[in-house]
Amino acid sequence: MGFEWTQEREPHATRRRNILKAHPEVARLCGHEWKSKYICFLCLIVPQVFLSVATINVSWTSYILVAYFIGATITQALFLAVHELSHDLYFKNPLHNRLFSFVANLPIGIPFATAFRFYHLAHHKSQGVERVDTDIPSDLEARFVNGPVTKLVWITCQIIVYAVRPMFMKALPFSWSLLLNWVVQLSFDAILFRYYGIQPLAYFMLCVFLAGGLHPCAGHFVSEHYMFPELSRTQETYSYYGPLNRLTWNVGFHNEHHDFPFVPWSKLPLLKKAAPEFYDTLQVCESWPGVLYSFVLRADVGPTNRMKRLQM
DSSP states (O other): OOOEEOSSOOHHHHHHHHHHHHOGGGGGGOSOOTTHHHHHIIIIIHHHHHHHHHTTTSOHHHHHHHIIIIIHHHHHHHHHHHHHHHTTOSOSSHHHHHHHHHHHHGGGOSOOHHHHHHHHHHHHHTTTBTTTOTTSOOHHHHHHOOSHHHHHHHHHTHHHHHHHHHHHHSOOOOOHHHHHHHHHHHHHHHHHHHHHOSHHHHHHHHHHHHHTSSSGGGHHHHHTTOOOTTTOSSOOOOEEOSGGGGGTTTTTOHHHHHHOTTSOGGGHHHHHHHOHHHHTTSOEEOOHHHHHHHHHHOTTOSTTOSEEBOOO
């Protein structure tokens, strides 16, 4: 199977115009969410840094269990905190969002916030466009990831793939933000290493690997834009409305997010409720863990189950 190709423009700008025409009041949902920075700092950043030190002397069994069930879940939430910040949804001032993204980046160990913002905004602007939208699997992935074993490896290591793929598809420009992101992150890592050794940094790396692989919340990486044949071969974005949204800044409301990227996580359910005739008719993902399971085992699903388009 190959990629699905379309000559149509990405659907979100059109639906956004139609929703605003039918429900102009939804424009008031746009703007930053003031609570986000406090939730992120107190519930994610501080606990994850604490756990990186607190797990230094625990048994291997306890270490792995904490890393998978608590640490990886926090890390996934931190990934998506940086995602919210890339859309300037924590603060009114864009600079404050950029600076706080460096703080949210700290318990991940690797400076990625600036690079993510660059590639993610391109994904929104040019969804599905070949060699511009780096969320689309490469031809190399399409060639080799085509059976249960290779798909299991690919899913397990998908956070590594997501980090490496963009560098081979689109050059990341140098900026003050990129430099500062690296300086802040490496300084923080150096302080942790100086006082606690390599263990906290190893904990961060393990949580990153687990969070982006075979973790229930990692199902959103596949559910968002991969097309399952029984759902649709033309709908290229899918929402998930299950309970895991509570751990992931409502990223499951993905059609809503792409339609209105400047509506914060807390108001995406209100957007769906305000325009039911646009969202209730779309196919949805019922389960993130189920998506991972199906992706690995089904012969008709793989990296090429994506919609692609040429630059228009």
